[in-house]
Amino acid sequence: MKIGELAKLSGLSAHxxxxxxxxxxxxxxxxxxxxxxxxxxxxxxxxxxxKRSREMGFSLEEVEVFLSIRADKPAHVCREAKDIAQLKIxxxxxxIDDLQQVLVALHKLSDACCGGNESAExxxxxxxxxDGEGLSLAxxxxxxxxxxxxxx
Amino acid sequence: MKIGELAKLSGLSAHxxxxxxxxxxxxxxxxxxxxxxxxxxxxxxxxxxxKRSREMGFSLEEVEVFLSIRADKPAHVCREAKDIAQLKIxxxxxxIDDLQQVLVALHKLSDACCGGNESAExxxxxxxxxDGEGLSLAxxxxxxxxxxxxxx
DNA sequence: CTTGACCCTAGAGTATACTCTAAGGTCTAA
DNA sequence: TTAGACCTTAGAGTATACTCTAGGGTCAAG
Ligand SMILES: [Zn+2]
Ligand SMILES: [Zn+2]
Ligand SMILES: [Zn+2]
Ligand SMILES: [Zn+2]
Numbered sequence: 001m002k003i004g005e006l007a008k009l010s011g012l013s014a015h016x017x018x019x020x021x022x023x024x025x026x027x028x029x030x031x032x033x034x035x036x037x038x039x040x041x042x043x044x045x046x047x048x049x050x051k052r053s054r055e056m057g058f059s060l061e062e063v064e065v066f067l068s069i070r071a072d073k074p075a076h077v078c079r080e081a082k083d084i085a086q087l088k089i090x091x092x093x094x095x096i097d098d099l100q101q102v103l104v105a106l107h108k109l110s111d112a113c114c115g116g117n118e119s120a121e122x123x124x125x126x127x128x129x130x131d132g133e134g135l136s137l138a139x140x141x142x143x144x145x146x147x148x149x150x151x152x
Numbered sequence: 153m154k155i156g157e158l159a160k161l162s163g164l165s166a167h168x169x170x171x172x173x174x175x176x177x178x179x180x181x182x183x184x185x186x187x188x189x190x191x192x193x194x195x196x197x198x199x200x201x202x203k204r205s206r207e208m209g210f211s212l213e214e215v216e217v218f219l220s221i222r223a224d225k226p227a228h229v230c231r232e233a234k235d236i237a238q239l240k241i242x243x244x245x246x247x248i249d250d251l252q253q254v255l256v257a258l259h260k261l262s263d264a265c266c267g268g269n270e271s272a273e274x275x276x277x278x279x280x281x282x283d284g285e286g287l288s289l290a291x292x293x294x295x296x297x298x299x300x301x302x303x304x
Numbered sequence: 305c306t307t308g309a310c311c312c313t314a315g316a317g318t319a320t321a322c323t324c325t326a327a328g329g330t331c332t333a334a
Numbered sequence: 335t336t337a338g339a340c341c342t343t344a345g346a347g348t349a350t351a352c353t354c355t356a357g358g359g360t361c362a363a364g
């Protein structure tokens with residue numbers, strides 16, 4: 001099959017397949033007379049392997065290692081594969097933890113703001129970013145009322 | 153103060169401060185005779201504001217909006233700030249959800265592999281990436297034993 | 305007067321993974 | 335034979351946010 005069909009069957013674009021070839025991840029098993037890339041069923045399996053690996057969050061560099069293990073399994077041991085997976089798990093867990101901290105802070109920031117059409121003069125979001133003081137919950141929907149009362 | 157001191161006090165590098173200036177986020181309030189950037193206490197507050205905003209996960213583009221609200225609060229309303237925060241919350245939550253799915257898949261992938269020095273011939277990680285079949289838990293520490301028994 | 309720490313600009317480089325363009329060749333069907 | 339779909343290459347562009355370099359000027363201390 002040619003690159004267009006492999007693209008359809010693998011779910012990767014032809015562009016991406018050529019890019020992966022440049023990166024040394026996948027080679028067409030032959031070339032036609034007109035120099036078109038010709039792929040086999042095995043190549044399709046490889047393309048799918050790469051796609052699945054990417055979906056699991058592995059980088060192209062990591063995929064390369066998986067591919068080399070796959071290319072000659074007896075020459076490799078389970079630990080090589082598992083180490084990569086474990087590192088990725090740690091990595092992803094760290095990212096989740098970081099994002100969760102950010103999320104908590106964002107909620108504190110956002111929840112304290114009325115979000116209405118009142119002037120931002122007393123907006124808790126801006127204030128919190130200004131003074132950085134623990135994203136105080138002092139400013140809420142009530143704050144505008146208080147502010148108006150004070151002005152009156 | 154000059155850029156080096158602002159860098160120290162704000163926690164941003166001098167390079168980054170110049171970069172932010174290029175992006176229109178912060179301006180030195182003056183220049184010395186020798187064309188050095190001269191910053192005020194207000195500039196320090198701005199630098200800190202930017203830094204805090206970045207730490208909350210806001211992009212430079214979003215920080216720019218916060219800065220413009222901050223620069224003229226009465227001309228803006230709470231909703232403008234809250235909308236950005238809410239969008240960011242959705243965004244971060246989505247990223248967390250995605251990563252959590254990846255994490256589950258990674259655990260399935262990794263837990264089934266013995267991770268030892270046995271040949272990767274029956275490695276469940278490679279197998280799962282090959283056939284994509286729900287990351288079967290069929291291969292575990294026991295699998296190598298079974299494989300050896302079958303060979304015997 | 306020289307050394308070292310600082311400052312300046314414009315612009316290139318880093319990271320990751322694509323994504324697209326230009327300019328052109330090939331193939332198939334009407 | 336000609337349109338349209340497909341293929342080729344090398345290389346540039348996209349996104350984000352820095353990060354660094356080259357080449358040069360400024361300034362206080364010893
Ligand atoms: Zn409000
Ligand atoms: Zn508000
Ligand atoms: Zn194993
Ligand atoms: Zn294994």
